[in-house]
Amino acid sequence: MKKILLLVGGGHAHVYLINKIIKEKQKFKTILVSSSQYQFYSGMASAYIENIYSDNDIIFDLKKLCKLGEIEFFEEKVIEIDPENKNVILKSGKKIDFDVVSFDTGSELKIDNKYLDKEKIIGIKPLTNLKKIKEKLGDLKLKEVRFLVIGAGAAGIELSLAIKELEKKMNKKIEVHIVDRSDMLLPTFPKKVQEVVKEKIYKSNVILHLNEEVKEIKDTQLITKKGLTLDYDLILWAGGPVSNQMYKDAGMSVDEKGYMVVNQFLQNIDFEYIFGAGDCISIQNFSQMKKVGVYAIKEAPYLWRNILNYFYCKSLESYTPQNEFLLIISLGNQKGILSYKKFVLNGSLAWKLKNYIDKGFMKKFNSEF
Numbered sequence: 001m002k003k004i005l006l007l008v009g010g011g012h013a014h015v016y017l018i019n020k021i022i023k024e025k026q027k028f029k030t031i032l033v034s035s036s037q038y039q040f041y042s043g044m045a046s047a048y049i050e051n052i053y054s055d056n057d058i059i060f061d062l063k064k065l066c067k068l069g070e071i072e073f074f075e076e077k078v079i080e081i082d083p084e085n086k087n088v089i090l091k092s093g094k095k096i097d098f099d100v101v102s103f104d105t106g107s108e109l110k111i112d113n114k115y116l117d118k119e120k121i122i123g124i125k126p127l128t129n130l131k132k133i134k135e136k137l138g139d140l141k142l143k144e145v146r147f148l149v150i151g152a153g154a155a156g157i158e159l160s161l162a163i164k165e166l167e168k169k170m171n172k173k174i175e176v177h178i179v180d181r182s183d184m185l186l187p188t189f190p191k192k193v194q195e196v197v198k199e200k201i202y203k204s205n206v207i208l209h210l211n212e213e214v215k216e217i218k219d220t221q222l223i224t225k226k227g228l229t230l231d232y233d234l235i236l237w238a239g240g241p242v243s244n245q246m247y248k249d250a251g252m253s254v255d256e257k258g259y260m261v262v263n264q265f266l267q268n269i270d271f272e273y274i275f276g277a278g279d280c281i282s283i284q285n286f287s288q289m290k291k292v293g294v295y296a297i298k299e300a301p302y303l304w305r306n307i308l309n310y311f312y313c314k315s316l317e318s319y320t321p322q323n324e325f326l327l328i329i330s331l332g333n334q335k336g337i338l339s340y341k342k343f344v345l346n347g348s349l350a351w352k353l354k355n356y357i358d359k360g361f362m363k364k365f366n367s368e369f
């Protein structure tokens with residue numbers, strides 16, 4: 001009987017693995033379980049909202065890719081892991097056994113559960129919600145829409161500016177407010193980036209409410225702890241990432257935020273046949289790494305080689321995360337701000353570079369087939 005490699009989550013790193021399996025047939029059988037058949041590429045999210053990119057540009061069809069690689073695909077959510085007995089349980093109740101498993105389930109949205117099923121509140125995660133944002137804005141029969149974004153991180157800012165650009169293409173006025181409990185924008189970015197972004201927000205007529213924490217959300221009003229009341233038609237919840245509870249529930253070692261702890265071979269520190277990459281892991285001695293897709297992409301080749309090495313009893317390769325990486329924030333209308341170490345570049349060249357990198361990624365892993 002063939003051994004089984006189970007991939008949980010169709011995130012950035014696993015898209016790389018799927019690509020490898022399509023190109024290089026393996027002796028083991030592979031199964032992918034992911035909550036949605038469609039995986040959105042986050043780097044292109046805001047330009048997708050602006051209608052610069054289409055569905056085809058930004059979406060991986062995991063089912064189609066799996067078919068090409070003879071990978072069995074389940075559009076389902078894993079809700080339980082039994083690491084000792086080497087199986088996972090899906091939401092439908094189905095049990096899947098594995099010999100080796102890899103997790104690339106990303107991070108989840110930090111949102112109060114009571115707001116999750118509200119019609120007018122859309123979470124930024126899962127990224128399949130990007131489509132919902134555009135549909136909901138289009139469906140609103142109002143000429144003037146009040147749109148609130150909770151969270152002034154890079155994602156919340158990019159999407160707020162994109163919505164303002166979308167306004168120009170739609171036959172309606174969209175008033176955008178950003179609410180954040182912190183007293184500064186993008187605290188981990190260079191000062192120059194903070195200044196440029198703040199000015200862009202101001203010039204775009206996006207209204208920024210810093211130092212304001214959400215207390216209550218009623219049907220048409222948001223109230224902050226300090227008593228600020230904002231009317232709204234739609235809310236986008238872009239709160240920071242949190243971990244999936246299932247790793248802790250499975251009795252695995254997790255860091256203080258609940259992310260699965262792996263060593264530098266991207267291998268679980270308790271179970272050698274469990275691997276992981278991307279937002280869902282915390283690498284020993286590197287627990288402060290940002291939750292950005294860049295890491296999932298950089299980890300992917302190590303993850304793949306180490307899974308193969310484990311299967312074929314070879315020694316594993318150590319991955320060292322880079323301290324500095326190129327970050328480009330989209331500022332709308334095909335402009336952006338790039339930062340790398342102390343270097344900052346503002347304008348259309350930054351966006352063009354982002355477009356080149358992101359389109360290249362999609363071409364390599366999606367449309368080459």
Ligand SMILES: Cc1cc2nc3c(=O)[nH]c(=O)nc-3n(C[C@H](O)[C@H](O)[C@H](O)COP(=O)(O)OP(=O)(O)OC[C@H]3O[C@@H](n4cnc5c(N)ncnc54)[C@H](O)[C@@H]3O)c2cc1C
Binds near residue numbers: 280294
């Ligand atoms: C709007 C936005 C813009 C961003 N822009 C950038 C950017 O420009 N550059 C950058 O580096 N980062 C960016 N990020 C951050 C980036 O999205 C994440 O760091 C990245 O997606 C993490 O990749 P991943 O492979 O870990 O998981 P993800 O890409 O989140 O994929 C996880 C997959 O696992 C599936 N899944 C989750 N739980 C389960 C489960 N229990 N069972 C089965 N399947 C499951 C999900 O459906 C999803 O398909 C952005 C984030 C947002 C929200």
